[in-house]
Amino acid sequence: MPVPDSPDHLSSIHNSQFAIRNWQSAIFLLICILGLWLRVWQLDLRPMHHDEANQAVRTGILLETGVYRYDPADHHGPSLYYLSLPFVWASGGRSFASTTEVTLRLVPALFGVALIPMLLALRRGLSGVALAVAAVLTAISPAMVFFSRFYIQEMLLVFFTFGALACGWLYFLRRSASRAAACGLFLGLMFATKETSVLAYTAMGAGLLALLLSDRRQAMNWLSTLRCQHVGWLVFSALAVPVVLFSSFFTHPAGLVDMFRSFAIYFFRGLGDSLHLHPWYFYLKPLLYQYEGRGPHWSEAVILALALIAIVVAWLRPNPAAGNTRLVRFLAVYAVVLTVLYSVISHKTPWCLTSFHHGLIILAGFGAVAAVDLARRGWIRALIGILLAAGFSHLAWLSAQANFRYFADPVNPYVYAHTNLDFLNLVKRVEQVARVAPEGRGLLIEVVADPYSMWPLPWYLRRFPKVGYWEDPAQVPKGHVPGIVITTPELQPQLSAGLDTDFQGEFYGLRPSVLMLIYIRRDLWERVLESQSGKR
Amino acid sequence: MMNRTLRYLFMAVAALALSVMVYAQTPGKVKLELQLPKPRFIGTPKNLKTPNLEPARTGPKPAFMVPAGTKNLAASKPVTASDNEPVIGEIEQITDGDKEGVEGSYVEFGPGTQWVQIDLQKPSTIYALAIWHFHNEARVYRDVVIQVSDDADFTTGVKTVFNNDHDNSSGLGVGKDLEYIETFEGRIFDGKGMKGRYVRLYSKGNTANEMNHMTEVEVYGKVG
Numbered sequence: 223m224p225v226p227d228s229p230d231h232l233s234s235i236h237n238s239q240f241a242i243r244n245w246q247s248a249i250f251l252l253i254c255i256l257g258l259w260l261r262v263w264q265l266d267l268r269p270m271h272h273d274e275a276n277q278a279v280r281t282g283i284l285l286e287t288g289v290y291r292y293d294p295a296d297h298h299g300p301s302l303y304y305l306s307l308p309f310v311w312a313s314g315g316r317s318f319a320s321t322t323e324v325t326l327r328l329v330p331a332l333f334g335v336a337l338i339p340m341l342l343a344l345r346r347g348l349s350g351v352a353l354a355v356a357a358v359l360t361a362i363s364p365a366m367v368f369f370s371r372f373y374i375q376e377m378l379l380v381f382f383t384f385g386a387l388a389c390g391w392l393y394f395l396r397r398s399a400s401r402a403a404a405c406g407l408f409l410g411l412m413f414a415t416k417e418t419s420v421l422a423y424t425a426m427g428a429g430l431l432a433l434l435l436s437d438r439r440q441a442m443n444w445l446s447t448l449r450c451q452h453v454g455w456l457v458f459s460a461l462a463v464p465v466v467l468f469s470s471f472f473t474h475p476a477g478l479v480d481m482f483r484s485f486a487i488y489f490f491r492g493l494g495d496s497l498h499l500h501p502w503y504f505y506l507k508p509l510l511y512q513y514e515g516r517g518p519h520w521s522e523a524v525i526l527a528l529a530l531i532a533i534v535v536a537w538l539r540p541n542p543a544a545g546n547t548r549l550v551r552f553l554a555v556y557a558v559v560l561t562v563l564y565s566v567i568s569h570k571t572p573w574c575l576t577s578f579h580h581g582l583i584i585l586a587g588f589g590a591v592a593a594v595d596l597a598r599r600g601w602i603r604a605l606i607g608i609l610l611a612a613g614f615s616h617l618a619w620l621s622a623q624a625n626f627r628y629f630a631d632p633v634n635p636y637v638y639a640h641t642n643l644d645f646l647n648l649v650k651r652v653e654q655v656a657r658v659a660p661e662g663r664g665l666l667i668e669v670v671a672d673p674y675s676m677w678p679l680p681w682y683l684r685r686f687p688k689v690g691y692w693e694d695p696a697q698v699p700k701g702h703v704p705g706i707v708i709t710t711p712e713l714q715p716q717l718s719a720g721l722d723t724d725f726q727g728e729f730y731g732l733r734p735s736v737l738m739l740i741y742i743r744r745d746l747w748e749r750v751l752e753s754q755s756g757k758r
Numbered sequence: 759m760m761n762r763t764l765r766y767l768f769m770a771v772a773a774l775a776l777s778v779m780v781y782a783q784t785p786g787k788v789k790l791e792l793q794l795p796k797p798r799f800i801g802t803p804k805n806l807k808t809p810n811l812e813p814a815r816t817g818p819k820p821a822f823m824v825p826a827g828t829k830n831l832a833a834s835k836p837v838t839a840s841d842n843e844p845v846i847g848e849i850e851q852i853t854d855g856d857k858e859g860v861e862g863s864y865v866e867f868g869p870g871t872q873w874v875q876i877d878l879q880k881p882s883t884i885y886a887l888a889i890w891h892f893h894n895e896a897r898v899y900r901d902v903v904i905q906v907s908d909d910a911d912f913t914t915g916v917k918t919v920f921n922n923d924h925d926n927s928s929g930l931g932v933g934k935d936l937e938y939i940e941t942f943e944g945r946i947f948d949g950k951g952m953k954g955r956y957v958r959l960y961s962k963g964n965t966a967n968e969m970n971h972m973t974e975v976e977v978y979g980k981v982g
Contacts, residue, residue, distance in 0.1 A: 273802050280799070296801040498802065515861055571802055639803045644965045674803040680796075691797040711939065726924060729898035729937045731965030733803065737896055737939065751932070754925060 246342070246350050250357055254338050257361030260621055261331040261370045266323040268629040269641040272733075274373040275678030278326055281306045282318025282684065290470045292477045294484035298375045300467045301415040305329055305378065319685045323373075330377035334370025337381055337580065343388035344584070346395060347549035349591055355610075356587025359525055362617050363583060364624040365509070368636040369573045371625060375416045376573040380580045382411040383422045387556075390426075391549060397448075399455050406456035410463030417488045421567075422577060425560035429552040436551065496569035505564060505575040508635030517633035518623050522579075524613035529582040532589030533558065535596075544591035553588075557581030572638045632734050639733055641678055648708075648730035648740055649682045655706060655742055656686070658749035664688055665705035665746075670695050670717060675710045675732060707741040714739055822946050824885040824978055831878045832957070832977035839874045841867050845969065849874065857974035859894040859942055869968040871901060871928040875958040876975060881908060884949035884979040887919065889959065892971035893940045899970070900937070901928040901962035904947055906954035917954065920947045928962050949979060 270278065276296075281303045284290045290300050306329050313325045338357045345353060360366055370377050385408035393401040412419035434441040468477040512520045535541055536550040544550075560578040564570070590610055597603045628634040630643050652667070659665040667689045669679055676691055683689045692698050695709075695716040707725065709717060721727065725741035732738045742750065837849045847865035852874055856863045865874075884906060891899045901923040907916045921933025938945055957977050961970045 276799050276801075279797075293799065297799060642966060644963075644967070669797070673797070673800040676797045677800070677803075727936065728924070729939070729965055731897060734966065735895040735897075736803075737898060737965055751925060 246345070246353070249354050250339060250342065253354070253357045253361050254335060256358075257338050257367075258335045260361065260367045260625065261334050262328065264626065265327045265331065265371060267626065268371070269643060269646055270323060270678040270681050271372065271374075271640050272674070272677040274326075275681035277302060277373055277375075278321065279318070279680050279684075281310070281326065282321065285310055285315070285321070286318055291474060292468050292470075292480050292484075294480040295487055298416045299414040299464075300470075301378055301382075301411055302329065302373075302375045304467065321684075326373045327371055330372060330374070331370050333381040334366060334377045337366075337384055340381070340384055340388060341584070341587075344391060344549070346546070347391055348545040348584075348588055349543065352544055352587040352591045354587070355528075355590040356584045358614060359583045359586055359617070360580070362614065362621050363522060363525065363579065364520070364617065364621040365522065365572075365576060365579055365636060366583070367621045368624050368634075369576050372573065374573060376576050379412060379415045379419060379422075380576050382408045382415055383419070383577065384580060386412060387426070387553075393452075394548075397452060399452055402452035403455040403459045406459030407463060409456075409460040414464045414467045417484050418574065418577070420485075421560060421563045424563060425556045425578075425581075428559040429554075429556035432555040433548055433552055437548075491569045492567040498571050499568045500570040502565045504570045505561075505572070505578075508572070509575070509579065512635045514633040514635075517628055517631065518620055520620060520624075520635050522617060522620075524610070524617060525579070525583055525586045528586035528589035528593065528610075529557065530589070531593050531596075532585040535589070535592040539596075541588075541592045541595055544595060545588045550585070550588050553581060553585055557585055572636050642731035642733060644731035645678075645738070648728075648738060651728065651730075651740060651742070652683070652686075652706060652708075654750055654753075655746050658753050659705055659746055661705070666690075666702060667706045667708065668692070668698060668704040670698055670707065670709040670713055671738070672710065672713070675736065675738065679708065703743065705743050705746055709739050709741070711737055711739060822886055822948075825980070828885050828978050828980060830976045831882050831884075831979050831981070832876050832975055835879060836877045837874055838877070839867065840872045852876070852972050852975050855974070857890045857944065859890075859892065859973070864892050864971050864973040867970040867972070869963060869970075871960055871962040872970040873958050873960045874972050874975070875910075875912075875956055876977060877910070878955050878957065878977060878979075878981075880981045881953060881955045882977075882979045882981050884919075884952050884954065884957070884977055886949050886978040887947045887957065888944045888974075888976040888978070889947070890942075890944040890973040890975075891940050891961065891964070892973060893942045893944075895966065896939050896941075897964045897966045898937045898939055899961045899964045901930075901933075901960060902935075902937075903928065903930050903933065903960040905930075905958045905960075906949075906952045906956070907958070908953075908955050910956055912956070912958055915954070917952050919949060919952060923960075923962075928960060930960065944974070944976075949977075 280290075280297060284303045285307060290303055292300060306326060309325055309329050310321055313322070315321045315325060337360050341353050341357050341360070348356070366380075386405055389401055389405035389408055393405055409423070412422060464481060465478065466472070468481040469475055470477055506526075508520050509522045509526055511523065532550060533554040535544075536547065536554045540547040540550075557578055560581060564574055564578055594603050594606050597606055624634050624636060628637070630637060630640050632640075656663045656665060663686050665686075665688065667683065667686055669676060669683075669689060669691045670693075671691075672693060676693075680689075680691070690698075695713055698717075707717065707721060711729075714721070721741050724744050726744060726747040727739055727741050730738050730740060832853050833855060835853050837852045839849050842849060845866040845868055847862075849865060851863070851865050853876060867874075887904060889904075891902075903921045903923055904919040905912060905916050906919060907914070909915055918931075918933075920935050921931065922935040922937050923930060923933040926932045957975070959972070959975060961972075963970065
């Protein structure tokens, strides 16, 4: 038996750790491939959501003009747009018209996948099995997969938040300026991604406070040896990122003022000045159980149950073999506080749940190991293993259902104000008319609709150079006969009476209970019919 | 000869020069380029899941006049369909009098052009038809075609009451009637006193999904 600290002993530890790392690496690689497949397969399957189209057009403006202007009222921080540029350039896109759904959605998809290998940053805090379980759950969670395939800021926020947590943990293990700066960088990127990052900061603060209160003496010792230089690096990098990005690389100082104005706007929205007021259980319902009368019975309760076990074990019966007690306690407080914060704020949209759900998923990894360890008999452990395998299989099946079958169906709890599949038929009709029009895609298209009904048209009509968007029918200039008019049933009566006689009208579904009308100029419509009869 | 050629040449050059001068004096014309407004960026729209039980029309529903003694001839009459095993419900529900916009009241058929047919059991004069496809939300059904015939196979003596298949995608001929939004009030079609024993109603998907639905059909008329 090797003597402690002898070369033989250190060598055996090194070999053992190396063997575990190889084993973990192989498992993680497989899990990453699974997560990647679920996130990038058929990325263009789902029609672009209103919000995705808004973000895409903003990216297009940055791509074509190099200009970004922060909007404190909506659309969140600039990181998504700047980080999209390399993806667009790599795909050969030089103009907004040449971008595709796949190019843009790859951005959140790859950040969603990157959450899996990033778990390895916690390998000295959680056991290999706990990390593997957390990796599997990250890869297959229906919510995590669904919103990784969604071109909005959410998955970037989750990634940067986890980056800050991981770097904080690494700094706790070994203090260095680079680790402090990296932690600050991620904290800054969080705010440059979405204003709701302040909720995550609060939850992180609560986690640290809980650790301080639970072991005050050790915490004070640790804090007393903290180096000011490291704190300086952390603060500097945390501030530098938002300053650079919100000011559009120092070309738009007003962006910094808007950055602070956004606090007031989002504060009042959180209090209720919003179209999206929902009860406190809005996020927890689909995670626990939701059924809409048809389709699957949605639930990620296995994750919640394992996270609950982790929270109880961390505070009442620590299990150092499954994970570092301080880390798990911190994660427990962080995830619970973040869940409560998101739940009490009345403004809710389903993608926001990913922020706290990811914390619960990491805890669930620890919880799975702790649950098996709690069982004293072999057959109970085997039973728990079988139940977990069944639960994970169900999650994977639900993920496939959510993303490849019910991807735009309102029975899917993560489908929210989403564009109907029928809307793609409207886009097809516009393309069909352009094919027979003498001007081709250069035909004049008038879109007369309220702003909520305009989107995602600007995305789908990005290759049409002559499209005008009016919210007030009285503002539409007279004297020009458009090839196509797109409007809503509400505004149609205010448009020219000639629409009914000189144009062919058709209805299409935009979103559930929201219809759009397309009017095609009679001569073009006749050509469409001729081209159809020619094909027959 | 030479002089004449020179004279014509001179005249042609003079005419050309004059044309250029006249053109130069005319105010220049350029193609009018419209400055088209851009769309306004706006946040997430409201997630509408509430039933659309409000009529789309403002004001009271206009009265539809029929001869005295007219009654619903379709009540509890036999129904056949292009698919006698619907995805949801039983085809008998189409004439059972239940026209609620809730689960259990409607019959769902698969994608593509589908039809339901009602046997009035006796040749009848039809003055009006009232149809409810599905009215739990605002949606429009496509290729709505209503035909009447004495032939159960609809191969002879077919008369069309309504057809809004404007691009003939169902292959029953181009229809000139307009599409309409489903409401809880149903849609009344003028039967124009057409005579026939069978009524067939087609549709081909809707604005919410590609499925076909039928909640209730009422055929108002008199036997004979």
